[in-house]
Amino acid sequence: MLTAIINLSYLVGALAFVWGLRRLSSPDTAKEGNRLAGIGMGIAIVATLVAPSGGGDGNYAWIAVSLVIGTGIGWRAAKKVAMTDMPQLVSVFNGLGGACAVALAGLELGQVANGMKETSTSSLAILLTTLLIGGVAFTGSILAYLKLDGKVKDEKIILPQHSGINMIFLLGLVVFAAYLGWSSGNISWLTIGMFTVLTLVYGLSFVAPIGGADMPVVISLLNSFSGLSAAAAGMIYDNQIMLVGGILVGASGTILTVLMCNAMNRSLLNVLIGGFGGTAAASKAATGDQNIREVGLADLAIQLYYSDKVMVVPGYGLAVAQAQKAVKELDELLENNGVEVKYGIHPVAGRMPGHMNVLLAEVDIPYSKLLDLEEANEELKTTDVVLVVGANDVVNPSAEDDPGSSIYGMPVLQVWNAKHVVVLKRSMSPGYAGIENPLFFHAKNKMLFGDAKASLQALVAEVKAQ
Amino acid sequence: MDIAQLVAFVDEHLLMFYLLLFTIILGFEIIAKVPTVLHTPLMSGANAISGIVIVGGILLVKQAAATDLFMLIGGSLAIVFGMINVIGGFVVTDRMLEMFKKKTK
Numbered sequence: 001m002l003t004a005i006i007n008l009s010y011l012v013g014a015l016a017f018v019w020g021l022r023r024l025s026s027p028d029t030a031k032e033g034n035r036l037a038g039i040g041m042g043i044a045i046v047a048t049l050v051a052p053s054g055g056g057d058g059n060y061a062w063i064a065v066s067l068v069i070g071t072g073i074g075w076r077a078a079k080k081v082a083m084t085d086m087p088q089l090v091s092v093f094n095g096l097g098g099a100c101a102v103a104l105a106g107l108e109l110g111q112v113a114n115g116m117k118e119t120s121t122s123s124l125a126i127l128l129t130t131l132l133i134g135g136v137a138f139t140g141s142i143l144a145y146l147k148l149d150g151k152v153k154d155e156k157i158i159l160p161q162h163s164g165i166n167m168i169f170l171l172g173l174v175v176f177a178a179y180l181g182w183s184s185g186n187i188s189w190l191t192i193g194m195f196t197v198l199t200l201v202y203g204l205s206f207v208a209p210i211g212g213a214d215m216p217v218v219i220s221l222l223n224s225f226s227g228l229s230a231a232a233a234g235m236i237y238d239n240q241i242m243l244v245g246g247i248l249v250g251a252s253g254t255i256l257t258v259l260m261c262n263a264m265n266r267s268l269l270n271v272l273i274g275g276f277g278g279t280a281a282a283s284k285a286a287t288g289d290q291n292i293r294e295v296g297l298a299d300l301a302i303q304l305y306y307s308d309k310v311m312v313v314p315g316y317g318l319a320v321a322q323a324q325k326a327v328k329e330l331d332e333l334l335e336n337n338g339v340e341v342k343y344g345i346h347p348v349a350g351r352m353p354g355h356m357n358v359l360l361a362e363v364d365i366p367y368s369k370l371l372d373l374e375e376a377n378e379e380l381k382t383t384d385v386v387l388v389v390g391a392n393d394v395v396n397p398s399a400e401d402d403p404g405s406s407i408y409g410m411p412v413l414q415v416w417n418a419k420h421v422v423v424l425k426r427s428m429s430p431g432y433a434g435i436e437n438p439l440f441f442h443a444k445n446k447m448l449f450g451d452a453k454a455s456l457q458a459l460v461a462e463v464k465a466q
Numbered sequence: 467m468d469i470a471q472l473v474a475f476v477d478e479h480l481l482m483f484y485l486l487l488f489t490i491i492l493g494f495e496i497i498a499k500v501p502t503v504l505h506t507p508l509m510s511g512a513n514a515i516s517g518i519v520i521v522g523g524i525l526l527v528k529q530a531a532a533t534d535l536f537m538l539i540g541g542s543l544a545i546v547f548g549m550i551n552v553i554g555g556f557v558v559t560d561r562m563l564e565m566f567k568k569k570t571k
Contacts, residue, residue, distance in 0.1 A: 024511045243489065
């Protein structure tokens with residue numbers, strides 16, 4: 001009877017995941033959806049706690065303490081983080097999910113090594129798969145976090161021929177896994193340890209060459225990996241809710257990843273082996289001395305104040321400078337004077353899918369003002385002034401006219417079609433992806449140097465003075 | 467491994483494989499048309515759901531012997547990791563969606 005109730009609880013939990021995810025994908029119901037999925041998780045955890053312990057000792061004290069510690073850390077981290085640091089935090093959470101799968105698979109394999117469990121080749125294959133996918137999700141996410149946080153610079157960790165090395169590395173891991181899975185006689189603490197370490201190193205090596213505008217893609221991909229590792233772990237325990245939850249995440253993560261690749265007009269394979277950053281600065285970089293024109297604050301304020309239509313193109317720099325409030329202030333001032341203010345949102349602007357939408361939502365900028373790539377490009381033709389705030393690669397004309405550029409072919413916001421462009425930027429250094437941007441030298445463009453937030457606040461003051 | 471063994475394995479877990487296939491299709495169908503605004507919360511919410519792997523951690527610790535310190539410590543660590551993923555993921559998603567909500571009023 002108890003087992004039946006537990007199984008039914010898992011069913012309810014799985015339904016809550018499916019329904020919750022469905023509601024999460026529509027703006028009006030998203031919040032409920034998230035809570036519903038959370039309730040599903042609660043049901044799954046409670047059901048697992050009351051389930052018979054299958055010959056073990058229960059060890060409830062250990063479980064309770066671990067649950068409390070995990071809850072405390074997770075709660076604190078999620079409540080305290082600044083909205084701008086969201087991508088990093090989500091990466092870390094994702095990595096921990098992967099770490100959990102790695103620990104499980106490692107310990108179960110340890111049981112096999114100790115001769116405490118008889119295991120078929122198929123079960124071994126599942127354990128090794130869990131370890132491999134979970135391991136990549138774990139260390140890959142941690143490296144992604146370090147990159148996002150600026151603690152690790154792309155160019156320092158890319159080896160020559162890195163994608164080739166990665167392919168050979170992965171092949172080697174698969175061969176090693178096949179050897180281990182061949183018979184449980186090949187499983188020992190030494191071989192498991194080696195496999196685990198190699199897997200974790202592979203996770204780092206997998207993410208190392210990916211950077212720049214590809215970061216949202218890789219984050220979404222790693223998210224789907226951690227789902228898949230949870231699903232594989234579900235196969236170990238013959239547990240349906242782990243399978244359902246994991247696969248849902250794996251499938252949704254894959255879809256998101258593909259959507260973003262499409263937005264950049266590239267295939268996933270191309271993103272994974274493309275190697276942004278390293279090969280970048282080639283081609284048109286060295287066209288010699290070109291003129292950069294700076295704009296004065298007062299001039300810009302007047303220009304904005306008397307425009308009909310202004311578009312803001314935000315990028316990661318907006319998040320770094322925490323300039324979203326200043327943008328909102330400027331927006332209100334201009335709107336009060338009858339200026340139409342819109343926002344051009346590139347699908348891969350920022351470091352996480354939909355990153356800019358979250359930031360602008362934080363300061364109550366209505367959805368209706370946010371234009372996606374095609375709408376924005378249409379609108380740009382009749383726009384008077386474009387303010388590029390902390391964006392770089394997504395407004396780079398090289399993507400359209402320089403076949404040698406590593407972002408050639410990526411659809412970009414054609415800000416140069418507007419009457420005037422002003423780029424707010426800290427200095428002349430190339431963007432995150434390390435690619436020169438000819439826009440800065442464009443005849444229509446002027447630069448406003450300085451921290452985005454400080455510049456915008458100064459601009460707000462100037463506009464007020466009008 | 468030989469083919470016969472693999473077929474036998476699939477047959478033995480046939481329902482799991484049905485579930486696997488249908489869930490993949492379901493996952494694709496649910497997500498296929500998501501507006502860009504929701505990409506981040508959706509990913510973050512999905513990330514929290516992937517914390518379901520914690521169930522495995524709980525099972526592992528429950529099934530361990532009370533004297534097997536290695537399994538207990540390892541398993542507890544897995545539970546802590548999983549729980550951070552679960553709680554942190556849902557709470558942070560809630561925070562994000564809270565910002566969307568106040569605006570629609």
